[in-house]
Amino acid sequence: MLISNADKPLHLALGDALDRGTDVLIASAYVSPGGAELLGLMGRSKDQRVEVSIGRAMFEGLSPKTKDYFYRLHRSARTKGGGVRVDDAFGFHSKLYCAGGIGVIGSSNMTEHGLSGWVEASMLLVPPHSDLIYEEARRLYSGGVDFDALIDTIPTALPTRKTHVVKRDAVVSIPAEPGTELQGIEISLLDDKGQVPARSGLNWGLGLGRKRDRYECYIRFPNSIHETGKYVFGSADKETVVEARTHDGRRIMLLLQGTAYKGKGLAKQISTWGDNSDLGEWMVRDCLKVPPSRAVDISDLRKYGRSTVEFYRIGMRDDHIPIVYL
Numbered sequence: 001m002l003i004s005n006a007d008k009p010l011h012l013a014l015g016d017a018l019d020r021g022t023d024v025l026i027a028s029a030y031v032s033p034g035g036a037e038l039l040g041l042m043g044r045s046k047d048q049r050v051e052v053s054i055g056r057a058m059f060e061g062l063s064p065k066t067k068d069y070f071y072r073l074h075r076s077a078r079t080k081g082g083g084v085r086v087d088d089a090f091g092f093h094s095k096l097y098c099a100g101g102i103g104v105i106g107s108s109n110m111t112e113h114g115l116s117g118w119v120e121a122s123m124l125l126v127p128p129h130s131d132l133i134y135e136e137a138r139r140l141y142s143g144g145v146d147f148d149a150l151i152d153t154i155p156t157a158l159p160t161r162k163t164h165v166v167k168r169d170a171v172v173s174i175p176a177e178p179g180t181e182l183q184g185i186e187i188s189l190l191d192d193k194g195q196v197p198a199r200s201g202l203n204w205g206l207g208l209g210r211k212r213d214r215y216e217c218y219i220r221f222p223n224s225i226h227e228t229g230k231y232v233f234g235s236a237d238k239e240t241v242v243e244a245r246t247h248d249g250r251r252i253m254l255l256l257q258g259t260a261y262k263g264k265g266l267a268k269q270i271s272t273w274g275d276n277s278d279l280g281e282w283m284v285r286d287c288l289k290v291p292p293s294r295a296v297d298i299s300d301l302r303k304y305g306r307s308t309v310e311f312y313r314i315g316m317r318d319d320h321i322p323i324v325y326l
Contacts, residue, residue, distance in 0.1 A: 184312040185228045187219055195298055202284055202296040205277070214292040215280030218269040219309055221256060226266050229256075232313045238267040244311075248286075252278055283309075 191197050199207040205216035221229060226236040233242045233256065240256040253274060256267035272278035284290050288300050301307040 184310060185225050185232055186308050186310045187221070187225070188308050189219070189301065190298070190307050196296050196301065198295055202280070205280060206295055213277040213280075215277040215284055217280035217284060218257075218271040218276075219279075221260070221267050221270050223260050223266070226260070232311050236266045238265060240267065241273045246282060250282060252282065254279075
């Protein structure tokens with residue numbers, strides 16, 4: 001059995017699983033306050049085992065309020081043989097799978113083909129894909145570090161994440177959360193017409209004028225989020241190089257380059273230092289799985305399940321190490 005949220009909101013899909021008496025595993029590296037509210041549905045469980053597995057880096061960046069939610073969830077879930085675990089594995093909570101009596105909210109690249117988005121509803125209903133989901137659930141059930149071992153080791157006073165969202169027209173929307181600290185930026189990969197640019201951005205390697213590597217690409221860095229970028233990257237100046245970690249654990253050296261319009265030395269785009277095809281090899285080849293023979297288009301992003309890229313600062317004090325999500 002597979003339940004997907006391709007055609008219904010995630011909280012309804014999760015409710016269906018709980019109503020069926022399915023054990024539930026949350027496998028997620030990125031946990032937001034909205035995700036914490038979603039986990040409130042776990043209170044509907046009766047005899048089901050409820051276990052939450054979240055990425056260590058993202059857990060350490062949670063707000064005290066959200067962290068406290070997971071502590072309380074852990075104490076409650078333990079009475080039914082479950083609990084919360086912190087794992088070094090990465091994944092997203094964008095989808096819900098149920099196979100072999102275990103429900104999994106997690107990794108958008110859980111199958112051998114890295115399938116995600118709308119294709120999963122039709123392609124993962126039958127073996128061998130449903131078997132892969134089941135085996136992944138079993139693996140995650142047996143891994144991780146129990147919360148009890150972390151309560152005394154993780155600082156209680158951590159900054160709250162607040163995200164600047166760059167819309168298609170590059171207007172910044174700032175959530176009204178008094179007392180919060182800037183922690184992340186989310187940048188659209190689409191142009192103002194809602195499409196993937198044909199010869200720039202993800203398709204920069206297909207640009208004209210010189211010989212290029214297909215996987216050369218960049219992410220725009222609008223003036224409107226430079227202040228947040230200074231917090232995430234440590235600087236918004238052009239030629240800034242910063243080490244980052246991708247959501248799947250890859251080390252990548254980001255380069256802030258170009259000159260922003262009226263930017264006074266600030267960068268206008270984000271690429272990679274040294275070999276500027278590194279970013280495209282990760283985003284276009286490995287995440288989106290687009291062959292080098294064609295351009296990325298909107299259907300590829302729909303299939304993957306998202307059209308933005310996120311940067312979060314996971315380092316504390318003077319340690320600027322962004323983590324990148326696509």
